[in-house]
Structures are given as structure tokens and as C-alpha cells.
Amino acid sequence: MDRNQITKWLKAPAKMANKYSLHAVYFCTGCGIIEVPPVITSRWDAERFGVVPVATPRQANLFLITGYVSVKTLRAIIRTYEQMPEPKYTVGFGSCPVNGGMYWDSYNTIKHLDKYIPIDGWIAGCMPRPEAIFIAVTHLWTLIDKDMANAYIRYRKNYKSYRRNQELALGKLEWPPLFPVGDESQGNEQ
Amino acid sequence: MRIVEIIVSPLLALVVGIFFLGLARKIMARIHWRYGPPLVQPLIDMIRLFYQKGVSHGRMFDLGIILSLAGSIVVVLFLPFGQMCPLSSSGGLLVILYMMLLAPLGLALSGGQGGNPNISIGISRKLILSLGYEAPLLLVLLAVMTRYKTISIVEVVNAQQSTSWSIISFPLFLSGLSYFLILPAILGIRPFDVSSAPQEISSGPMAEYGGKYLALAKIEHAFVLFISIALFVNLFLGGAANIVSFFMKMLAVFVLGLCVNAVFPRFRTEQAVKYLWKWPTLLAFVGLIITIAIRS
Numbered sequence: 001m002d003r004n005q006i007t008k009w010l011k012a013p014a015k016m017a018n019k020y021s022l023h024a025v026y027f028c029t030g031c032g033i034i035e036v037p038p039v040i041t042s043r044w045d046a047e048r049f050g051v052v053p054v055a056t057p058r059q060a061n062l063f064l065i066t067g068y069v070s071v072k073t074l075r076a077i078i079r080t081y082e083q084m085p086e087p088k089y090t091v092g093f094g095s096c097p098v099n100g101g102m103y104w105d106s107y108n109t110i111k112h113l114d115k116y117i118p119i120d121g122w123i124a125g126c127m128p129r130p131e132a133i134f135i136a137v138t139h140l141w142t143l144i145d146k147d148m149a150n151a152y153i154r155y156r157k158n159y160k161s162y163r164r165n166q167e168l169a170l171g172k173l174e175w176p177p178l179f180p181v182g183d184e185s186q187g188n189e190q
Numbered sequence: 191m192r193i194v195e196i197i198v199s200p201l202l203a204l205v206v207g208i209f210f211l212g213l214a215r216k217i218m219a220r221i222h223w224r225y226g227p228p229l230v231q232p233l234i235d236m237i238r239l240f241y242q243k244g245v246s247h248g249r250m251f252d253l254g255i256i257l258s259l260a261g262s263i264v265v266v267l268f269l270p271f272g273q274m275c276p277l278s279s280s281g282g283l284l285v286i287l288y289m290m291l292l293a294p295l296g297l298a299l300s301g302g303q304g305g306n307p308n309i310s311i312g313i314s315r316k317l318i319l320s321l322g323y324e325a326p327l328l329l330v331l332l333a334v335m336t337r338y339k340t341i342s343i344v345e346v347v348n349a350q351q352s353t354s355w356s357i358i359s360f361p362l363f364l365s366g367l368s369y370f371l372i373l374p375a376i377l378g379i380r381p382f383d384v385s386s387a388p389q390e391i392s393s394g395p396m397a398e399y400g401g402k403y404l405a406l407a408k409i410e411h412a413f414v415l416f417i418s419i420a421l422f423v424n425l426f427l428g429g430a431a432n433i434v435s436f437f438m439k440m441l442a443v444f445v446l447g448l449c450v451n452a453v454f455p456r457f458r459t460e461q462a463v464k465y466l467w468k469w470p471t472l473l474a475f476v477g478l479i480i481t482i483a484i485r486s
Contacts (some may be wrong), residue, residue: 055393085243087242
């Protein structure tokens with residue numbers, strides 16, 4: 001650890017600890033699963049940056065969505081994201097979550113992931129190299145430093161529109177809203 | 191003086207336990223030819239977890255983890271390390287044996303309210319595993335108590351310091367070997383990490399812990415790490431005259447255990463129990479028989 005980091009640690013321990021302990025849930029929907037194992041094992045060793053894969057979303061604070069997102073997996077992605085404790089960061093990996101990629105015309109995939117859950121950053125490419133994950137992590141550090149990795153706050157603030165988009169894509173959702181939404185949903189519950 | 195020791199010794203155990211957790215990750219990384227995280231990484235994780243929001247699943251969920259943490263802290267008070275022995279004159283091996291049960295029991299109670307099926311599987315595996323290692327552990331402790339004709343750990347340590355370590359004395363080296371063989375099972379590290387297998391049952395009893403609950407669970411794990419290694423050092427490596435040499439002995443035992451952890455895959459539950467009831471139990475039993483025969 002650098003010596004000039006000590007003052008940062010004393011000033012904002014939560015921010016620094018969030019930076020250097022990113023426990024990740026990898027949601028490998030289609031492609032992208034090949035890029036993750038070299039990153040977390042001996043070849044590129046993500047653990048030296050504090051990035052460790054964990055088994056459940058409860059323990060995690062980084063959500064990495066790799067590859068295309070079909071309508072069916074979107075349901076699981078939303079539930080996983082809502083189970084993660086705040087503060088939480090999301091990164092979309094590959095060009096398919098960004099804008100549909102080569103699945104633009106597909107009847108079965110969603111095109112823009114950030115309509116349904118908020119995203120802190122994107123890694124574009126089809127597929128990106130495993131090193132791109134490290135670039136994403138260092139960019140995420142900068143964002144956390146500047147208080148710009150605020151996707152979870154956006155989710156809380158604009159939950160109503162996110163929920164409406166989710167319902168448009170998936171039909172009726174079988175889980176209750178995570179945050180209180182306006183009058184219409186309360187009307188539905190009664 | 192005693193009050194100071196009572197306050198200081200759990201803190202010392204916590205610091206050493208967390209240091210061991212960090213060292214474990216570093217050494218594992220070096221064995222895998224990786225660079226590895228910084229040594230303070232578990233501390234960073236804990237700070238992060240305490241600042242994160244945790245989701246509670248009910249009152250027992252909160253109380254169970256506190257119960258297991260309290261049980262571990264009490265066991266630390268009954269362990270002599272170096273010249274420090276806060277409460278060990280008033281309790282003995284039997285107290286430790288009872289109190290060591292509180293840690294898995296608290297986790298089981300807490301996880302029971304989590305409602306996740308992975309937790310139930312993890313807890314049942316943990317209890318089966320503890321059934322596996324409790325039998326040889328009891329035989330080992332009986333052998334030690336028979337050999338030194340006492341149930342007090344302090345007297346066991348003193349007797350070893352006047353003669354020689356019990357791991358190199360004749361009948362007890364069998365018991366010591368047996369304890370070392372079941373040590374990974376007590377610690378829950380590979381090849382005995384059946385209960386917390388992240389790849390099979392999403393880290394088992396920990397599956398619903400997040401935020402400060404997970405931080406408390408990690409602290410509890412650090413305490414369990416400290417307790418089971420300190421018990422080995424006290425019973426078989428002759429304790430120590432001062433704290434520094436005590437911790438050096440603990441470090442040696444821990445690194446040996448880590449080398450086993452780094453290279454072995456995981457047992458299935460029934461394989462683990464079969465192993466535990468075969469070789470360590472056999473060694474401990476033979477050790478106990480010889481100890482009784484020599485004594486009479």
C-alpha cells in the first residue's frame with residue numbers, strides 16, 4: 001500500500017474498502033464464461049486487485065453480466081441484482097448487453113440492459129480480452145473515488161420506471177417491488 | 191491484571207486469526223504461482239462488509255451468529271497462550287470441549303432462519319462432519335488426560351515443559367498425529383470443506399449472510415482457526431514460555447495445514463466421514479490403549 005493512501009483510508013474508509021474489496025458475482029449468460037476463469041486463476045490473478053468470485057449475491061458487491069441477455073435470464077439477473085446489498089456496482093461485459101450486438105434482430109434477447117437494471121460501466125467488444133476486466137476494475141475505482149459509481153442510487157431513485165420496463169419485457173413480475181413505487185402498483189396489490 | 195488479560199487475549203486472538211486468514215490467501219496464491227492479494231485483504235473485506243447493508247431474516251438470524259461468536263470468545267479465554275492464561279486455571283479440557291460446540295450450533299440456529307435450501311444442506315453436512323471428527327478428538331483428549339493425570343491444560347503445558355513435547359514422547363505421538371490429521375476437518379478447509387463448498391452449495395451456511403453478518407461470520411472463522419491450532423500447540427507442542435514463540439509454533443502448524451489445503455481436492459461427505467473414522471480414529475484409539483497400558 002502506498003503511504004499517501006493512508007490519509008485516504010482515514011478520510012473515507014468505506015469508499016476505500018469498497019474499492020479494494022470487489023467481490024464479484026459473474027452472471028455468465030451465454031458467451032463470456034471462457035474469459036472469466038483465466039482472470040480469476042493463475043494466468044491473470046484478479047485476487048491481487050481484491051476481485052474475488054463469491055457464490056451468492058448476498059456476499060457480493062460487483063455484478064458482472066457477460067454475453068447476451070435473453071428474456072428468460074433477465075428475470076434471474078433482476079432478482080440477483082435486487083438481492084445484492086448496497087452499495088453495489090454493475091458492469092456489462094461484451095457488446096450484447098450494451099446494445100444487442102449481433103443479436104440485434106433476435107426475438108428472444110433484450111437489447112439495452114440498462115433499461116432494466118442500472119449499469120455503472122460497459123466493456124465493449126465481442127468478446128473483450130480478459131485484460132479488459134482489469135481495465136474495467138481500475139475505471140470503476142476512479143468512478144468510486146469521484147462518487148460517480150452511483151447506479152444503485154439511480155435504481156432507488158428511478159425504481160418506478162425500471163420496474164415498468166421490467167414488466168414490459170417480462171409480463172407480470174412475481175416478486176414484490178424492492179422500493180415503494182407510486183400509486184398504481186399499490187392499487188395492484190389491493 | 192487478570193481483567194486486563196481477559197480483555198486483551200480475545201483481541202490478540204482476533205488479530206492473529208485475521209493475520210492467519212490473510213497469510214492463508216497469500217500462501218495459497220504463491221502455491222498456485224499467483225501474486226496474491228495484500229496481507230491485509232481480509233481486514234479490507236471486513237471493513238467493506240461492515241459498511242454494507244446486511245439483510246436480516248429474523249431475530250434468530252441475528253442472535254445465532256452472536257451466540258457462536260460469544261462461544262468462540264469464551265473458549266479463547268480458557269486457552270493458555272504463553273504465560274497468559276486468563277481463566278484456564280478454573281476450567282479445563284472438558285469446558286473447552288463443551289464450549290467448542292457453541293460455534294457450529296450458533297451458525298446452525300442462525301442459518302435455520304435463512305430459509306435457503308443450500309443452508310440446510312450445508313448445516314447437515316457440517317454436523318455430519320463434526321460427528322466424524324468428534325470421535326477421534328475425544329479419544330485424543332482422553333489419551334492426553336490419562337497420560338498427564340489431569341484435565342487442566344495449564345498443568346499439561348507445565349508437565350511438557352519440564353519433560354519434553356508430547357508429540358515426540360512415545361505413546362502420545364500417535365494421538366498428536368491423529369489430531370493433526372483431523373485438524374483440516376475442524377478448520378473446515380480442504381479436503382474437508384464439504385460444508386462451505388462454494389461451487390456445490392453456494393458456500394453453505396454462509397449463503398444468506400451479507401454485510402455485517404458475513405463480517406461477524408468471518409471474525410468467527412478467524413477465532414475458530416485460532417482456537418483449534420492453539421489447542422494443538424498447547425497439548426502437543428508443549429505450549430510456549432512466551433507469546434512470540436507460541437505464535438511461531440502456531441504459524442508452523444498452520445502453514446503445514448495450508449500445504450494440505452492447497453493441493454487436495456474436496457472429499458464427498460461420506461468419503462470424509464469414512465476417512466475420519468478410519469485412520470485418525472484408529473491412531474487415536476491405539477494411542478489411548480497404549481497410554482492406559484503404560485500407566486497401569
